Structures are given as structure tokens and as C-alpha cells.
Amino acid sequence: MKCVAISNKGLEQFNIILKDWIPKNASIALACEDSYIHYSPSVEHMHLTIGDKIHPDSVAARVMQTRMKTDLVIDSSIFGQPYFVMGYPIYLDQKEAALIIIFPSSYTPEKKETYKFLTGKQEDMWTPVPVEEITHIESLQKRTWFYANNEQFKTNFTLKELESKLPEFFIRIHRSYILNIYFIKNITKDITTNFIIQLKNGIELPVSQSYINDLRRVLEF
Known part of the structure; x- marks a missing residue:
């Protein structure tokens, strides 16, 4: 119809x-x-x-x-x-x-100010980390963690909040993961034809079906 x-x-x-x-x-x-x-x-x-x-x-x-x-x-x-x-x-x-x-030609959209760093917590210490150094961000056990220079940091932001405030080289690939595309080593498929991303540090992250099209569009493959 x-x-x-x-x-x-x-x-x-x-x-x-x-x-x-x-x-x-x-x-x-x-x-x-x-x-x-x-x-x-x-x-x-x-x-x-x-x-x-x-x-x-x-x-x-x-x-x-x-x-x-x-x-x-x-x-x-x-x-x-x-x-x-x-x-x-x-x-x-x-x-x-x-x-x-x-919108009318006179309309100018507001520019999104993206985060230049995230402040992460390790025990009783807080460290500002430039976003360029962050490999990926993970939601685990109702908390959000980001990883940089082989260290783990906790942040109070949710993945949804970060998704809209991070630079364009970050992409959501799973309900539990956002990654920095500059740290991708390769993309393969497992035996069930699901996509798996291997980072340059050896960590492997799954891509859920609902985010595959986004990944293909950004990386053009």
C-alpha cells in the first residue's frame, strides 16, 4: 500500500x-x-x-x-x-x-560545544583526561567508566549524556559502549556474523545490531 x-x-x-x-x-x-x-x-x-x-x-x-x-x-x-x-x-x-x-535562511543553529576533556575518578583522586586520549567508554553495573593510557576512570556522566557532548570521532556502537574511532585497529565478524571491533590496545568490543548502520555510515564500509 x-x-x-x-x-x-x-x-x-x-x-x-x-x-x-x-x-x-x-x-x-x-x-x-x-x-x-x-x-x-x-x-x-x-x-x-x-x-x-x-x-x-x-x-x-x-x-x-x-x-x-x-x-x-x-x-x-x-x-x-x-x-x-x-x-x-x-x-x-x-x-x-x-x-x-x-528553517528560514536567517536562522543560525547553535553550535554544540563538545567536551575537550573528561575528569575521571580513581579512588580519592580526580584526573582531567583529554578526550583524544580516551579509547572507549563503558556502562557497567549502573556506572560509567572511560579508559585512557591503559587506565580506568569513573565518571558521573551517563553514556547518553556523553553521546551528545563528545566530538564527532566518538561513536556509539552498543548500549554499553562508546568508542574513539581513532583507536580502532580492525573490524571483523564472529561466527554468528556479528561485528567485533578490536582496538589498538587489543581490547575487543561488540557492535550491536541497532548501531551497525551508524558504524557503516561513519566509517564508510
């Missing part, structure tokens, strides 16, 4: 959710399968119409492919001028779809 245009009732639900946080002159689009099934443009965005095919380099295409929240500054080759766009994976009538917010 193909995607159909969303009902007025459905549109009202989206508007209630979105009106509190997006600028009034932002545009809203809904994409399903390979085309846009709804478009509510502002006066600034008149470049899409219902039925248009999804551009392969667009946020909509990335959301449909990865099923992950995606934000990107789109260059002028797609919309005629640069725009900041955010996309969210959703479902419409049990079919995978994408909710796209196109």
Missing part, C-alpha cells in the same frame, strides 16, 4: 507539537517512500510541491535511509540558497516516513 497525503486531523497534531519550538516562517514537509506527500511552506520556501521526488542528497533521503534524526545545512544546489534543515523518522499509516523542518 502506497503512502497517501496526511489527513487534516493529522496535520493539526503535527502543528500542535511543532508550533512551540519552530520559527513561524519555517516550513514543514512530510516525505514517504520516494516523494513528498505534504508540504506547508512559508513565504520564504516555495521550492517544493506535493509529489516531488526526494533529492538523493537531501535530509529527507538521509532520514529515510538511516531512520535517524538528521540535521544539516543544505547548500544552494538543492533549495536555491542555503538552509538549515532538520529531519525526524516517523511512521504514517505504519509506513516509514520523514518529518522535515526547513
